Amino acid sequence: MDKIRVRGPRKKLEEETKRVLELIPRMIPGKQKGEPVGVLYSLPISFKIEGNITETPKEKRKRLKAEKKAKKKN
DSSP: OOSOOOOOSSHHHHHHHHHHHTTSOOOOOEEETTEEEOOOOOOOOOOOOOSOOOOOHHHHHHHHHHHHHHHHHO
């Protein structure tokens, strides 16, 4: 695999995903007209996280905005 790109809600999850993907054995390239060609591949990965989880920055902004809006109503 070349050019591994990852995206996720937390930097540590992205790092762990990349680490695990780099452990996958070398794959046989796709072929077109008998010649090896690159093939884009998307591999969804889900993590089950146990224990205390802090909210993402996006979730925090949303929560603070809702709290501020509720405070204005009162």
